[in-house]
Amino acid sequence: MPNSYSAQLAARDLAVVWHPCTQMHDHETLPMTPIASAQGAWLTGHDGRRTLDAVSSWWTCLLGHRHPTIVAALKDQLDRLDHVMLAGFTHEPAIQLAEELVRIAPKPSATRKPAVIDPADTDTSRTLTRVFYADNGSSAVEVALKLSFHYWRNCGRGERTRFIALTGGYHGETLGALSVTDVALYRETYSPLLLAPIFAPSPDAYEGEPGESAADCAVRRLGELRSILERHAHETCAIIIEPLVQCAGGMRMHDASYLTGLRALCDEFDIHLIADEIAVGFGRTGTLFACEQGGIAPDFLCLSKGLTGGTLPLSAVLTTAHVFDAFYAEYSAGKAFLHSHSYTGNPLACRAALATLSVLRDEPVLERNRVLSAHLAAKLAPLIDHPNVADVRQTGMIAALELVRDKEMRAPFPAAERRGLRVYRHGLERGVLLRPLGNVVYFMPPYCITPDEIDLMVEVAIEGIAAATK
Numbered sequence: 288m289p290n291s292y293s294a295q296l297a298a299r300d301l302a303v304v305w306h307p308c309t310q311m312h313d314h315e316t317l318p319m320t321p322i323a324s325a326q327g328a329w330l331t332g333h334d335g336r337r338t339l340d341a342v343s344s345w346w347t348c349l350l351g352h353r354h355p356t357i358v359a360a361l362k363d364q365l366d367r368l369d370h371v372m373l374a375g376f377t378h379e380p381a382i383q384l385a386e387e388l389v390r391i392a393p394k395p396s397a398t399r400k401p402a403v404i405d406p407a408d409t410d411t412s413r414t415l416t417r418v419f420y421a422d423n424g425s426s427a428v429e430v431a432l433k434l435s436f437h438y439w440r441n442c443g444r445g446e447r448t449r450f451i452a453l454t455g456g457y458h459g460e461t462l463g464a465l466s467v468t469d470v471a472l473y474r475e476t477y478s479p480l481l482l483a484p485i486f487a488p489s490p491d492a493y494e495g496e497p498g499e500s501a502a503d504c505a506v507r508r509l510g511e512l513r514s515i516l517e518r519h520a521h522e523t524c525a526i527i528i529e530p531l532v533q534c535a536g537g538m539r540m541h542d543a544s545y546l547t548g549l550r551a552l553c554d555e556f557d558i559h560l561i562a563d564e565i566a567v568g569f570g571r572t573g574t575l576f577a578c579e580q581g582g583i584a585p586d587f588l589c590l591s592k593g594l595t596g597g598t599l600p601l602s603a604v605l606t607t608a609h610v611f612d613a614f615y616a617e618y619s620a621g622k623a624f625l626h627s628h629s630y631t632g633n634p635l636a637c638r639a640a641l642a643t644l645s646v647l648r649d650e651p652v653l654e655r656n657r658v659l660s661a662h663l664a665a666k667l668a669p670l671i672d673h674p675n676v677a678d679v680r681q682t683g684m685i686a687a688l689e690l691v692r693d694k695e696m697r698a699p700f701p702a703a704e705r706r707g708l709r710v711y712r713h714g715l716e717r718g719v720l721l722r723p724l725g726n727v728v729y730f731m732p733p734y735c736i737t738p739d740e741i742d743l744m745v746e747v748a749i750e751g752i753a754a755a756t757k
């Protein structure tokens with residue numbers, strides 16, 4: 288039996304827990320890290336060892352661990368109401384949170400012109416004014432896909448059964464969300480079980496033509512999307528996108544003009560736009576929502592992860608009165624959306640979200656992030672000359688380095704070599720949680736990170752890259 292308490296916990300864990308996104312066999316050589324407590328940007332083990340959470344624990348822990356405003360709200364809520372089902376019953380936190388989300392949601396551009404002339408289709412009917420809760424990101428995506436399909440069916444357009452998704456996109460692991468995901472590592476095995484979406488080429492600037500700007504790449508990709516829509520719009524419910532950054536697909540970034548053009552195409556061809564801001568929402572990209580940078584509002588906005596500041600699972604899908612009205616009828620019309628999850632709108636999770644939004648509203652978080660992002664950019668700039676780094680990219684508080692075998696040819700290291708895992712191991716040894724996505728080393732720290740902690744994070748990543756590429 289291992290002697291330290293930490294080692295004992297690791298051994299007990301490996302005997303009974305099946306970990307997410309993990310080949311458990313790896314843990315024959317890779318240490319399991321039990322965590323006893325956390326504060327701010329730091330995780331602490333039972334042995335007192337501290338680890339800097341440079342990836343905000345899978346991008347959830349927006350403001351840092353155990354933010355005092357969120358902790359106080361949760362303690363208060365626990366003394367009042369733990370949970371109540373949300374069908375037929377309601378509570379203040381769910382109502383207030385929906386009001387607040389509607390208030391801060393991206394607004395449609397004043398110049399937007401839907402193609403279909405419909406007297407019920409006013410400017411306000413296309414504003415995000417309705418909130419449907421679920422309890423994790425994938426479930427939010429399922430809700431948005433089902434709502435879009437069901438909207439068209441309720442409108443007598445049941446022939447619309449397909450979705451368009453972007454290559455390299457990621458929307459979750461449940462079967463519907465996985466269907467519109469294009470990351471082979473997660474999707475390929477299950478492909479016989481999945482819906483068959485139409486994949487449109489991503490505006491990912493890294494995959495652009497040599498010498499092409501991100502904006503030019505966006506224009507070219509919009510042209511390709513137009514021809515897909517000319518062929519498929521009649522059978523399409525919606526297009527789904529991760530605005531500005533395709534995160535799990537390797538932190539691939541695109542120009543904001545793609546969003547503007549995408550909104551216009553969705554209007555022209557009369558299909559829904561689903562914005563999955565599960566990873567990029569709440570200030571991550573420099574604006575409260577990534578859609579704002581394209582000056583657009585989607586028909587469905589999926590939110591989760593940072594929504595509760597990383598304390599409790601919760602997700603929300605915002606949609607318009609225009610969509611809501613297509614479901615609103617006598618029960619006998621059979622138009623209701625009968626989807627549910629047991630923990631829909633859990634009061635504790637809603638209070639955590641309200642506390643998170645209050646910090647974003649009352650403190651100059653985005654201004655502080657601008658300073659931190661600039662500091663991070665300056666620290667990463669020298670890596671442009673690194674012989675094994677083909678790209679250094681950043682959008683707000685997300686930065687990524689593309690490791691390659693051959694910089695000239697942009698030839699990646701073979702996935703089987705698992706170079707990123709070597710960076711991960713090195714980070715653990717040095718007390719920094721970096722969890723590369725294949726050959727992409729990325730940083731997505733909590734907003735409470737300090738410039739000194741950014742320096743440490745980057746220094747350890749550089750050492751890790753040296754160890755992984757030698």
Ligand code: PMP
Nearest residue numbers: 423424425457458459563565566
């Ligand atoms: N969409 C995006 C953009 C995500 O990054 C994720 C999670 N990484 C999901 C959906 C799925 O969220 P969850 O893991 O909570 O199911």
